[in-house]
Amino acid sequence: MSSSERIVVIGLGYVGLPLAVALARSFSVTGLDIDLRRVDELRSGIDRTHEVDRAGLAASSLRITSDPADCHGADVYIVTVPTPVDLDNQPDLRPVLGATEAVAAMLDGMRKPIIVFESTVYPGVTEEICGPLLERVSGLTRGVDFYLGYSPERINPGDREHTVDRITKVVAGENAAVTERMAAIYGAVTSGGTFSARSIKAAEAAKVIENAQRDINIAFMNEITQIFSRMNISIWDVLDAAGTKWNFLKFQPGLVGGHCIGVDPYYLSYRAQQLGQEPLVILAGRSINDGMGAWVADQLHARREGRAGRALVMGLTFKENVPDLRNSRVVDVIERLKLLGHDVSVHDPLADPDEAMHEYGVELATGELAGCYDLVVVAVPHAAYAEWDDARIAALIAPGGLLADLKNLYASRPLPEGADRWTL
Known part of the structure; x- marks a missing residue:
């Protein structure tokens, strides 16, 4: 060479x-x-x-x-x-x-x-x-x-x-x-x-299990999040406590999208089924993660006692601080909220508006956000959102509105009087 x-x-x-x-x-x-x-x-x-x-x-x-x-x-x-x-x-x-x-x-x-x-x-x-x-x-x-x-x-x-x-x-x-x-x-x-x-096969297998492993671990986090929600326990409080153990694996719940974790396990499960092996754990994890967006939307709708309204979804990319829209599972939240009757606006400071429209039929709100929303969903914790001051955040929430903070980005921020707060 x-x-x-x-x-x-x-x-x-x-x-x-x-x-x-x-x-x-x-x-x-x-x-x-x-x-x-x-x-x-x-x-x-x-x-x-x-x-x-x-x-x-x-x-x-x-x-x-x-x-x-x-x-x-x-x-x-x-x-x-x-x-x-x-x-x-x-x-x-x-x-x-x-x-x-x-x-x-x-x-x-x-x-x-x-x-x-x-x-x-x-x-x-x-x-x-x-x-x-x-x-x-x-x-x-x-x-x-x-x-x-x-x-x-x-x-x-x-x-x-x-x-x-x-x-x-x-x-x-x-x-x-x-x-x-x-x-x-x-x-x-x-x-x-x-x-x-x-x-070569060992190298191919190594790659596909790297992401399948993460997918399964996140699926466990999502499943226990759903369990604890029935007990009125926040997963973030649980993880704060459990994370003090030296060998606790610090995965977090959330919407699992992107070009790898949300896709690669299906390659492995497909081949397993071809060979006559039913990949129970892999597909169970995929089912939980693929259903997380709809579950979140249903929780928010129930929190508002079934009242639809104006909703703002903050973030569309598949993860924070990237413009990558591939396989974004935020779309699942958006579509489910629409199905439940909410008038949904979507904002993302990093996503390409043309790509958002082409891939998902989503028109991104541009410029300064105006008006009050009955439901504000912080779906992707972009650094740009973390920089917003308290007044800007509060101005988005209508009287009696709900702030749904999926990644607990605004946990320490004060809300307007009468506003409700929800997180995983």
């Missing part, structure tokens, strides 16, 4: 862009994305995901293109496209299969490149689905003309501590030489080092 080797990263989203920029510090890197708007924005120095700032883009030697012809004949191809689920919560492999076909068309038969997949999949997809597809489209032979590898992505949107240049990267190739070469490539860009998994 030498620094002159050419690497192509397919997909310049939350995962691909930070990786491509990091790799470009040591290698010749081209980033390919089929989204023309995305490419134009990146070329002008704008990353709407906020994972790479303008200075980082300007300083990078990364070449950005939407033309696959610019990517022919590379030494390494890294696929970082999304792997969502469909409306039935079945794996939707179309993005990764489309990227695989695109890579196959780029292979020239002269070099012997490694095709590395970072997209989250169930064990076996890389070797049993993507490998044969590469052979079929390219007419080349795996293990002779090209090689397969897998390195699970570990990007956490908005996390400035566990960035791609600091985390441990798991790597696995179809043979020892490929694994060693991948370790050298990824090792050149991260101070966290690399870990060589025993096989």
